[in-house]
């Protein structure tokens with residue numbers, strides 16, 4: 001389809017809007033906008049003014065998600081969801097999450113009031129990062145019916161319950177069930193910055209996310225015998241820290257030679273932790289991720305065996321416990337294929353990749369076909385004020401999104417899909 005839309009101009013506006021939202025912050029001189037914090041009200045006001053200007057119906061649901069509906073061509077037409085999250089980490093950049101919401105608004109704008117066979121609901125999720133209550137994805141969980149009493153009873157650092165925070169924001173926690181998706185949703189599409197260096201290293205502006213990686217987090221404790229560093233000969237030691245250190249290097253070695261695996265030991269603590277004492281105990285953690293559950297599980301089993309052998313070689317024992325086990329989530333193959341075509345139509349070479357971080361799309365995928373498009377992240381830097389995007393990449397993302405909407409509007413396969421929400 002030939003189009004006369006000025007995507008470069010629209011991209012300038014998208015970036016300006018992201019910067020504007022970054023000014024709504026709990027902190028002076030930096031961006032921090034956690035779940036249901038006062039600046040989220042200003043953020044909602046700003047987003048809803050954009051949505052209303054496009055003739056959309058605007059609401060805020062009971063967990064504080066901003067939702068705007070651009071009606072389809074006929075009454076009762078199904079809809080697609082597009083968006084991302086509006087909350088941020090402390091000392092955040094302007095684009096993580098926010099860009100996906102603002103791009104969705106820009107895509108509705110690019111339709112120039114043209115109606116499609118489906119409506120578009122732009123969602124700005126209230127909570128994805130898990131900063132305030134230590135639980136991520138509260139916003140998207142509400143859409144799939146996974147906000148339960150246990151979650152509502154969690155407290156923030158000031159002892160405020162989730163339930164109370166919702167009331168304080170002027171919302172009613174008893175209405176959360178009405179935030180759930182109904183059976184008229186054809187799919188969810190999320191644009192997000194990559195937050196990593198892969199697309200930049202390949203020189204590509206856009207990537208198609210095929211899967212969000214599964215991950216395991218473990219805590220390991222190596223137990224030996226604390227003893228005198230001067231009087232205990234090397235062959236008679238049970239050095240727990242040496243066992244842990246040997247294993248840490250094995251973790252790196254295995255991950256380097258296994259395609260797709262990332263494995264990290266990000267914490268180590270030696271006890272008693274003195275210069276002249278052999279460590280009697282060493283505690284470490286492991287974070288291991290892969291887009292294939294099988295590859296991840298095999299690597300994990302291998303690393304546990306290696307921890308036992310690093311320990312046994314020194315007469316040390318090792319115990320481990322699981323902190324988190326999460327399976328990989330595949331994105332919808334049909335939508336991913338359509339995105340690949342749309343990226344090519346926008347004049348770019350598409351790159352299929354896995355997301356190493358969790359995203360709202362992973363939660364939505366429980367109920368509806370979900371797909372993600374990554375934008376190249378300069379320097380791979382995110383969760384930092386220096387987080388940025390290239391203007392040209394944002395223009396390409398808009399062009400890709402516009403082609404995608406046009407393709408889906410013409411696809412009988414897509415329109416004929418039965419909703420499973």
Ligand SMILES: [Zn+2]
Nearest residue numbers: 085096097128
């Ligand atoms: Zn994000």
